Amino acid sequence: MTTLPHDVTGFEVLQPGTYDGGTYLDSSPDNVFWGRLPCQDDTPRAVVESGAVVTVDTLSHEGILEDQGKDPVEFFGRYGVRAGDVLEDAKAVAASALAHDFADDGPHVVTGPIAVRGAKPGDLLAITVLELTPRVGYGMVSARHGFGALPGEMPVPGVTEPVTTFATAVPGAGAGTGEMLVDRDDPSRGRITFPLSPFLGVMGVATAGPERLHSVPPGPFGGNIDVNLLGVGSTLYLPVQVDDALAYFGDPHFAQGDGEVALTAFEASLRATVRLDLIPGGAAGVPAPYAETGDLLVPIGLDEDLDEAMRDCVRCALDLLAGRYGLERHLAMAYLSAAGDFAVSQVVDVVKGVHGKIRKADLREVRR
Known part of the structure; x- marks a missing residue:
């Protein structure tokens, strides 16, 4: 099978632990939840003051899920990605003992939580996205039966495995360009190109009580909001639910159209730098x-x-x-x-x- 070589993308692979700036949280198994969102009872992985700038690694779930074989080296190798270009934290999460029930949990890997000292219910947490850097130059768009905008119609009835489309990211003007081959077996048929616009699908704060919520449905706490305008320069305002807010991040996208109709967008791992600001009492106006x-x-x-x-x-x-x-x-x-x-x-x-x-x-x- 002929595939688009990964080495045409030009993006440096950002492995965990390679950041030496200020407050940094990698997406190793000790710092993530898989398929569930942090709750009030979870221990923060970092504690910061209001106004702090923090950098977090986020990890795409593509290539590590059970129905994809739970082996990202083998999975991405099918598309021509070299083993050395697969993220070490993807390998570690897939091989770890992290609790994840494919039938009952969501797919998302969520980094955090981060405590913002002094946050109280009734406050707003303002999350300003300062920088989003691709950690790899490739990713996937996937669909599964019973999901997406056309359940029962797309993917084609009778297909039992997830339908995945490999995409690469090419640096360029703005954030760069995404590319999909029309036919991986016949590259001469050309490719589809579209602009990249990276953002995090999941930004949220912990909910009250001991229950970790499913990672898929969003809510007043934020979570899997999937608003594609939340790229660099945007600010998301979330009503704080518990003391110290306990913020978290995940579901990185390189691009997504409004609607996200197939089920996923162009899913690929990002390193995110954000500023966390408290607005005391701010949730009273717009909850x-x-x-x-x-x-x-x-x-x-x-x-x-x-x-x-x-x-x-x-x-x-x-x-x-x-x-x-x-x-x-x-x-x-x-x-x-x-x-x-x-x-x-x-x-x-x-x-x-x-x-x-x-x-x-x-x-x-x-x-x-």
Whole structure:
């Protein structure tokens, strides 16, 4: 079988432990949860003050899952990836005794938690993404039966194994370009190319109580939100659920379209540098997760019913416009209908997501 050689990508492989800056957490088995999210009772892997900048390694689940053989060297070797270019933490997690029940747990490897000293329920934790660096130059898009936007139709009925598409990442303008061969057995048929836009699908805070939640459905705590606007320069605001917040990170993506219709996006490991800021009492104004970029306010709505997720997102948008700009809700609603944009974040995580895009420039002349 002919495959696209990994060595054309040009990305350095960032193995765990190769970072020598400030606070750093690798994604070795001692620092991750697999398929479950940290809860109140979990011991923090690092403790920082508000305003701290931390760097975390995040690890894609592709290549380590049970239905892929749980052997990333063998799995990625099928696509021409050399053994030395497979991440050591991927090998270690796959071979570890970490609790993971493929039938009952989620797929995600989650790094953390990180305690932010002094955080209390009712506060907001602002997570600002400062840098996202590819750890490898390759990744996967996968689909499985019964999941995705077309369960029962795609993948083709009768296929029992996961359907995976290998993709490579090529450095270039912006974040670079993703590439997929149209036919791995006949590379002359060409390739599909698309821009890379890295982000973390999972950023969250721990929930109260002793139960570790399933890693797939997002919620008020954040988690697997899968909003593709949360790249470098964005800030995600999460209502703190427990003392010290206990933040965590995972589900790294090189690219994802709105909807994430196949089940996964272009899944590949990232090193993330973020700043963690507490906003005391901040959750009183907008209790739902929301985000912003340099240009946009990004309300977020979450619910198992997509229609209700849309309504939840509009309510969040109204709260933001009322809280930040003092707009009366009927005027804010009229503005959103005239100029706000709403998109389906994902339809594959049980709890579906909708996010809005409100241009800050539209509101620059508003005075409170």
